[in-house]
Amino acid sequence: MHHFYLLMAMFLFLTILVGLLRVFIGPTTADRMLAAQLFTTTGTAICLLLAEALQLDGVRDTALVFVILSIMAVAAFVRRLVPKDPGGES
Amino acid sequence: MTGILFDMALCAALILTGWRVLHSSDHFQAVVLFITFGLILALAWVRLEAPDIAIAEAAVGASLAGVMLLDALRVMRSAGKEHEQERRWTNVARLPSFHLFFSFIAAVVVLVLLICAVLELSGRQGGLADLVHAELESSGTKHPVTAVLLNFRGYDTWIELGVLLLAVLGILTIRECSDLRSLAPPVASTIVFETLVRGIMPLVLLVSGYLLWRGGFAPGGAFQAGVVLGAGCILLWMAGHRSLAMLGDATWRILLILGFLAFLALGSSSLLHTGVFLAYDRQYASLQIFLLESAATLSIGTTLAGLVLALQPLKKDLSQANRDVR
């Protein structure tokens, strides 16, 4: 049984490797960011599968941290540092 | 067999992404690849059965560093300095030759010192794991990693907190401000993101406390809890809430030095009582470690959030820019 979960984790990791192609070819920044978002979710799934395969409970906490912080990169990407129209109120 | 194949795939992916981070022509691509690199490295730590480091790597390498790099990229773009920087980075050979000479000498000296240090090692078979497990009973905690970090090598952890403190002081000095109140206020985000942060913040705090509590007997601990706490502060900022920047001067300073100070206070009191720095009373070791970890969590969270947030534009720069536009 453990073998199956390890194989499954490896399969998901291979999809990350294939998905890296989208980061390389782009073409827009949004495409690359979306690829990173997909990798985070896949990474979470790999963590959960590995937790089962290796019988390590602590790895589920790693997955939990992955998940709650996954939004940060995207939020930083779309955010504006200054209001859209700096001189707008005059 | 499957395990070896998986490990090889992990190594190959790490080398591939690491190489592309350094050699991609597009800065944004390099940032996304760096985030992916952090993620794969976290998976590698999981595979090595070290969830503690995996949590730290996922939080620092993939999230906090990602936010920092994206902000830095935006600052560079808005200043129009991207191309200038690019030239400077690619033409290392243009450095004056004495710079290269001195860095070469320094590198050789460090290398020789490292080789000497390795030769000095006693050559203990199997590392120090057996020793740690033998002494675990008396350390006041049930998790070997926490025992090493907070008890056997507490001195190192204390100095590390000092290094973090120095880093945030350095950045604030360069930004010419003493706390985060002189930063421009965050720009309001969309209502969707605001609602998400509202819903997710309790979970962030819960996970932070959970990791701190779990550090006593399982993977987790002060650093992991602190990183999650700091990330929560940054999330609040990005949703348009001022988080750390609302703190008064005194509170901000106390939060920054709390961890360092707790170690110092405990260390000096034990120095006075027993003559040994940072020696725990066997009876109260658990409680002392827990208090130290709690203080360190608050400080690490504040410091890391401060390091990332200090990249925001300053109030005075923003009003200057507005005047220029008009």
Added chain:
Amino acid sequence: MTIWDIFSILFCLAGGVFFLAGVVGMLRFPDAMSRLHALTKADNLGLGFIVFGLCLRSLAVPVIIKLLLIWLTVMLASSTACYLVGNYILQKAEDRPKEN
């Protein structure tokens, strides 16, 4: 091997199929907006099936609660992330005619 194990394997395989579909969509779809679509399927259904399969396997209440919490948070976070990126793409498209 009990009946639970067989169901667990089936659900995990179903999750794998959705992750595969997500990455194929990410590579094959023509523009960022449609790639967003592929991403959400992998996030919600792929992880959902795997979480469900692992729940069947462990049958311990704290683990199941943690797994479900992870899945719920992923659904919240990834749909928000996709909204943010979609919004960003739209605003870029709006800004462009003004710049020219």
